[in-house]
Amino acid sequence: MQLYFIIFVAMSIIRRTKSVNDITQFFEESKYAVSVVNLVERFKEKMNKTTVYRILDKLENDGVIHSFIGRDSLKWYAKCQGCQSGHHTDTHPHFQCNSCGRVECLPVKLQLPEIQNLSIEYAEVNLVGKCTECSN
Amino acid sequence: MQLYFIIFVAMSIIRRTKSVNDITQFFEESKYAVSVVNLVERFKEKMNKTTVYRILDKLENDGVIHSFIGRDSLKWYAKCQGCQSGHHTDTHPHFQCNSCGRVECLPVKLQLPEIQNLSIEYAEVNLVGKCTECSN
DNA sequence: ATTAATTTGCAACCAAGTTGCATTAGTTGT
DNA sequence: ACAACTAATGCAACTTGGTTGCAAATTAAT
Numbered sequence: 001m002q003l004y005f006i007i008f009v010a011m012s013i014i015r016r017t018k019s020v021n022d023i024t025q026f027f028e029e030s031k032y033a034v035s036v037v038n039l040v041e042r043f044k045e046k047m048n049k050t051t052v053y054r055i056l057d058k059l060e061n062d063g064v065i066h067s068f069i070g071r072d073s074l075k076w077y078a079k080c081q082g083c084q085s086g087h088h089t090d091t092h093p094h095f096q097c098n099s100c101g102r103v104e105c106l107p108v109k110l111q112l113p114e115i116q117n118l119s120i121e122y123a124e125v126n127l128v129g130k131c132t133e134c135s136n
Numbered sequence: 137m138q139l140y141f142i143i144f145v146a147m148s149i150i151r152r153t154k155s156v157n158d159i160t161q162f163f164e165e166s167k168y169a170v171s172v173v174n175l176v177e178r179f180k181e182k183m184n185k186t187t188v189y190r191i192l193d194k195l196e197n198d199g200v201i202h203s204f205i206g207r208d209s210l211k212w213y214a215k216c217q218g219c220q221s222g223h224h225t226d227t228h229p230h231f232q233c234n235s236c237g238r239v240e241c242l243p244v245k246l247q248l249p250e251i252q253n254l255s256i257e258y259a260e261v262n263l264v265g266k267c268t269e270c271s272n
Numbered sequence: 273a274t275t276a277a278t279t280t281g282c283a284a285c286c287a288a289g290t291t292g293c294a295t296t297a298g299t300t301g302t
Numbered sequence: 303a304c305a306a307c308t309a310a311t312g313c314a315a316c317t318t319g320g321t322t323g324c325a326a327a328t329t330a331a332t
Contacts, residue, residue, distance in 0.1 A: 017298090017310065037288075048312050053289070069205050071260065073319085074288080095254060106251060112263070113244045118231060120265040124207060127248070129256040153279065153329090173319075184281050189320070209288085210319080279328065290317070297310070302303105 019047050023055050027065055033078035033094060033103035035070065068094055068124055070103065078105050093125035099134035155183050159191050163201055169214035169230060169239040171206065204230055204260055206239065214241050229261035235270035 022043065027034075034042075036056065040049045056077060059065045066080045076094070093110060096103045112123050158179065163170075170178075172192065176185045192213060195201045201213045212230070229246060232239045248259050 019311075040288090049288095050290080050313080051311055054310085069207060069209050071205060073205050073209050073211070075209070093249065093259075095251070095256075098257070106249070108249045108251065110249075111247070113229065113242070113246075115231070115242060115244070115263075117268040117271075118263075118265055119271055120231075120263045121234070122264055123229075124260075124262040124264070126260040127251075127254075127256045128258055128260070129254055132253040135253075135255055155280075176319090185319095186282080186321080187280055190279085273332100275330105275332080277328105277330070279326105281326080282324090284322085284324105286319105286321075288317100288319085291315085293313090295310105295312075297308100299306100299308070301306085 019051055020055050020058070022046060023052070024059065024064060027059075027077070027079040030079070031104070033068075033076045033105060035072070035103075036075045036077065039077065068126065070094075070096060071126060071128060076103055078103075091122050091124070093127055095127045095129070095131070097131035097134050098128050099130050102131060104131075155187055156191050156194070158182060159188070160195065160200060163195075163213070163215040166215070167240070169204075169212045169241060171208070171239075172211045172213065175213065204262065206230075206232060207262060207264060212239055214239075227258050227260070229263055231263045231265070231267070233267035233270050234264050235266050238267060240267075 023039070026039075026042070036053070039056065040052050043052055056065070056067075060067055060077070063080055065077045067075050067077050070076050078094075091110060093106045093108060094103060095106050106127070110123060110125060112120060159175070162175075162178070172189070175192065176188050179188055192201070192203075196203055196213070199216055202216045203211050203213050206212050214230075227246060229242045229244055230239060231242050242263070246259060246261060248256055
């Protein structure tokens with residue numbers, strides 16, 4: 001309830017388009033990462049797939065969401081926590097359950113290996129395995 | 137020179153098809169990972185793209201090469217060191233230089249984070265940055 | 273040598289993602 | 303309130319990585 005109120009206020013103040021709001025709100029409420037095909041399917045009644053792609057690009061540039069490429073070659077999106085515009089420092093690992101397919105962001109700091117003579121700008125870490133519910 | 141001899145002997149003993157040999161030999165000689173588009177382009181005079189895809193699948197299943205998905209959504213291949221058939225335990229990180237585009241396997245053991253209640257089967261780690269030559 | 277099994281090429285297809293352009297919606301100035 | 307402008311959206315066509323079905327060719331088996 002509070003969440004909806006906050007979203008409503010944010011919508012009123014920032015004044016974005018209806019489409020951008022729809023997708024933004026979806027990410028606010030979603031706990032897991034979502035693939036781009038899923039998003040296009042999910043919003044196909046409300047907007048064109050081109051629009052979905054464009055809004056996702058925009059939201060990513062604005063630091064609202066971040067993306068990564070899954071083992072399925074698809075682009076997956078999830079909301080950012082602590083990412084600034086154009087500077088996604090929050091390169092946490094992503095976990096995909098190969099049983100139920102669910103993808104989630106892991107709240108873990110990565111310790112990147114120090115490689116001689118290589119300057120690493122960011123890391124993409126995808127962990128694949130079984131989630132809690134599927135391993136029971 | 138020794139390398140060529142070894143390849144020749146291996147070719148004679150294992151008796152694979154010409155196409156499989158061409159691609160296998162390419163990976164023996166190549167130091168870096170190669171994208172699938174590059175491979176199709178590289179062998180387009182010698183064989184059909186369907187054949188390339190099929191051989192890559194086969195070689196990966198046989199544990200000769202391994203693949204990973206790059207930030208460009210493309211499938212990249214590199215030769216395996218110490219991978220057994222169907223069991224790619226050697227999940228080392230891959231590094232892609234975002235200046236020259238070169239992709240290489242890093243001979244580094246990964247320390248995967250222990251996540252509660254998640255059983256992680258494998259990890260895909262892609263590091264992006266600048267390589268030695270490009271950072272000078 | 274004839275048959276059976278594998279491999280390859282080809283064309284058509286599928287799906288993710290992009291582009292150009294016309295249309296609509298939203299903003300601003302007068 | 304209306305015209306003029308700007309930004310957002312829809313649509314269709316296109317590009318590209320990847321797959322599939324089937325026929326032709328090559329290789330292996332009897």
